[in-house]
Amino acid sequence: MSRTPGATDPPARDTVAAGTRAAPVRPRVPDAEWNDWRWHMRKRVTTVAKARQWIALSPDEEKAIAGAAGTYRWSITPYYASLMDPVDPNCPIRLQGVPALGELAEFPGAEVDPVGDMYYRKTNRVVHKYPDRVIMLVTEACPVYCRHCTRKFHTTDVTGTYFRDDEGESFDEDFRYIADHPEIRDVLLTGGDPLSYRDGKLEEIVAGLRAIPSVEIIRIGSRFPVLLPQRVTDGLCEMLSRYHPVWLNTHFNHPKEITAEAAAAVDRLLRHGIPVGNQTVLLRGINDDVTTMRTLMTELLRIRVRPYYLYHCDNVTGVSHFMTSVEKGWEIMEGLQGHITGFGVPQYVLTTKIGKIPLAQPYFTRTPDGLLLRNYRGQEMAVDTAAYPITEPDAR
Incomplete structure (x- = not known):
């Protein structure tokens, strides 16, 4: 058996209105490989030549790829590449995965760390910003380096890393800090993407946290359900289910990302007792209109993902071109409230050095x-x- 990537998926949405598009011709890939997340990780698109196998790169995209070299990493999984429109550079998937010239421009007020991770960092990995919870930056690896990433500095090719030591160093100091602060009841694993690790390494981290009596909740922030849903295997879910309560927050930004494969990944998590929430970022040219955002939220509910946050895009160096006005965010929230079921309306927030600030109008x-x-x-x-x-x- 073999398949053409994307050919058996439901019709993709280039716009949020119902419609279809012809699946582009793709190299035929055996099912055993297409369904293996490790194959996708090995075959990630990281060069112009590889990108041209999937899309007709625009001149601006080629300039941006060349300009970002040595500054910002980029890679795209074959799965995520299969969702890209092959000819439209304004495709919402391409805008999230392919470097753009806006990344190289300067914007007023842009910072490498506007959310204060470095300020609140206590160990090599632990960031303690709120009284009862911490994040652990467990890796700098991602399947796709999202162009709008808040931690873009963390995944640069040059000096951009938040790790004081190598990410492979012992976790003992991190576990000890958490154990020594019993007020910490909630730990969020993030990075990078924690699911970039194989199951055995990830289990070592989760088991180490579960061994700390004061840790009640373990959360995982991962975009794998969106960027490479094949990673969410029964084996992974069974492992995580041994350490409940475990929650997973993911990051769908556009209805086009909600495929049959993504829905199946969510279903596997849910069947193993792992609730799934979603944290969307408001992104110029991708989801900054009411129709797209309303469709995204209702489609998330259809696959049983609870909308959690709508983040105002952070003014991060290399990301600022995605920012909208706060007024645009208010407009979108007004278009959600009352028009879809209440638990489908996310909380609109701006992340700052003093925490997440709700921005919804009263x-x-x-x-x-x-x-x-x-x-x-x-x-x-x-x-x-x-x-x-x-x-x-x-x-x-």
């Missing part, structure tokens, strides 16, 4: 008599303090 205004309420249609209703007290009564 649906109420305080008045001398009580509250003026506004619904998603713009209709208003006044309620007075007799019906809904605003302040607690004087207890004296």
